[in-house]
Amino acid sequence: MIYHMIAFGLGFCLDLLLGDPYWLPHPIRVIGNFIGILEKRMNKKECSEKYLVRAGIGMVALVLLTVLMVTALLLILAYRIHPVAGVILEMIMTYQILATKCLKVESMKVYNCLKENDLIAARHAVSMIVGRDTGRLDETGVAKAAIETVAENTSDGVIAPMLYTALGGPVLGFFYKAVNTMDSMVGYKNERYLHFGRAAAKFDDICNYIPSRISAYLMIAGTHFLGKEYDGKHAYYIYKRDRYHHASPNSAQTEAVCAGALSIQLAGDAWYFGKLVKKPFIGDALRPVEYEDIRRANRLLYATAFLCEGICLLVMGLLFFI
Template sequence: MFKLEVLIILIIALIVDLIISDPDWIPHPVVLIGGLISTLEKYLLKNEDSPQRAKIKGAILVVIVLGLSYYLSYLVVVLSGQLNNYFALMLKIFLLSLTLALKGLIDAGQEVYSALKASDLKLAREKVNQIVGRDCSQSSKQEVIRAVLETLAENTSDGILAPAFYYLIGGLPLAVTYKAVNTMDSMLGYKNDRYLNFGFTAARTDDFFNYIPARLTAILMSAAAFLLHYDFRGALKTVFNDAQKHPSPNAGYPEAAAAGALSLRFGGINYYHGQKSFRAYIGQQNKKFELADILKLNMLIYFTVGLFFISAAAIFVLI
């Protein structure tokens, strides 16, 4: 019964996310976590630090951020429960909804789609630049579509299934902790002079936390491709053949599933801070990128999330 209640709370939280997403009237946990990371970085990282010292300080930051994220969210759950059980339940659902990003992810893709449909390539570039790490300010229409597809696929794991997965196995505190892990990686996990050593532990921690969710996303996304009559075999083939070609040990799995399902080829030339970079190809380019591919991937994401909940319910019934 307890496990079923946990799943029901997660489903309600997802519905809340779909209705209100991230309201402006409350500070988002990621913003608060980001402020903590920035403050700690300011006090810990010094220009004169040796590589080893920078690594140690980076590890200290990770321990502090993870510890505070877990403890404070646990404290919120306990204290709210002591005040009123119904209040505690509503607060838990609301906070959990803030760790999920289904509506935000779909809306981000839809904004790029709408701009391209209106033949406003400049606006589409601006919109896609808000959700990707690369520079798309000079990208063609085809490259803009590729960029948004790649980030939508990757964030199906990072922004939706991973926090949901960690909530199911560890409650709200672990879901919030995962968001802290993800935020640390997005802020510190760069391979440049400043963060190569200081961000080392943050990046490796993110790799660890995303290992299972990324592969689970790929499996579910491939199954969703079957239900939608997309290229199911192509999805599986691309996951097995190309997922490990991605520079990230995890991001390649949902990207490979999406590329295969849509009969596309991800990867190629990207630009980062004005520098040209080639990313290994993932998938076989059976057709050109089309505007409708964004809508198809949105539907694939919805079905993938639905299969996650169905699978979780089945597991709870069996055990």
């Protein structure tokens, strides 16, 4: 437990310091490439719906078993060599599982473009972090897209993987990241992935059900550490009212908190793969959305991440001493 605590804490610090430099090989890219290879071989248009659903289940099982086995084997070998080697490897793995700084860096690229009144560059920057079509977005639409991504990925990219890693080390942490990566790659309700990606999308919903709700309450708590720009009471009110205003049972949980905390309105209709998708609004338009809200959303992200990290270490410490 003490080795796990040290690696867990240092991994979080490394994420805050380094983020995800493009030059550094990342295991999530390897997992993504593996998913891409399997998808091309198993997702065949000419096959029946039943086959595609089964093939999707098979892909999920194969990816998760591979990730579990490889991660567990590497950690076992490292700890057998020496506890210090085990801690170092676990620390690096924990760092690679979390995405706090990466989320901030990528969203702040959008912020900087909007600040410089470069809408074309802002659309390109936000297209790197969202799944929707960005060519039609105006300045407000681009800002909203970036804010929604920060809010949603506070759970998916930071709190959920942190909770899984705290619970089961990098083995469970990478298990979650593999689930999330599969959903982001094939979990779409379009012609290509409707049947094949169903298992990945449903399993992602299951794995995120509890973490997304924990993330929401941690985010509400985080508003109380950030000053007058954030309204904790309104965040809780909008969370209770709008947390299911999304096709996913989990995505609107933290989006609702963020919208309420910043007193803005998020979501609404959006274009995906050339088709307009009708979506309900989240939050109340008490004031217009502005690009500074991207920076505010990132502050809320960091407050939530620090709260979760502190609580996880406290719980692990109590278990160790008990």
